[in-house]
Amino acid sequence: MCLGIPGQIVAITAPERMMAMAEVSGVRREVNVACVADGPLEALIGEWVLIHVGFAMSRIDPEEAEKTLIALHELGEVAEATGQMAEADRALAQ
Numbered sequence: 001m002c003l004g005i006p007g008q009i010v011a012i013t014a015p016e017r018m019m020a021m022a023e024v025s026g027v028r029r030e031v032n033v034a035c036v037a038d039g040p041l042e043a044l045i046g047e048w049v050l051i052h053v054g055f056a057m058s059r060i061d062p063e064e065a066e067k068t069l070i071a072l073h074e075l076g077e078v079a080e081a082t083g084q085m086a087e088a089d090r091a092l093a094q
Helices: 062-075 077-093
Strands: 005-014 019-024 027-032 048-052 055-060
Touching (some): 005 055
Antiparallel strands (some): 048 055
16 A cells, blocks of 8 residues: 655755755655755755655644654554655665
């Protein structure tokens, strides 16, 4: 099943490509923020977003992010998603 997973934007990495670093349960991954940018990209730092296949699809509030992460942890989805993110990052680094 494909689903969005909450992540927090922690840095802007390539503004010319609309890319930012997001953290999901301790795993960091670069994501495209074009769908959620409505002003200066720096304003996204600290914001929570739903991430799907490398894109921040929508902003969510911190409470919703926390509830979603708890539910996904209970279902085992977070471990699977963060494992896939880490694996993809390792593959890109080679």
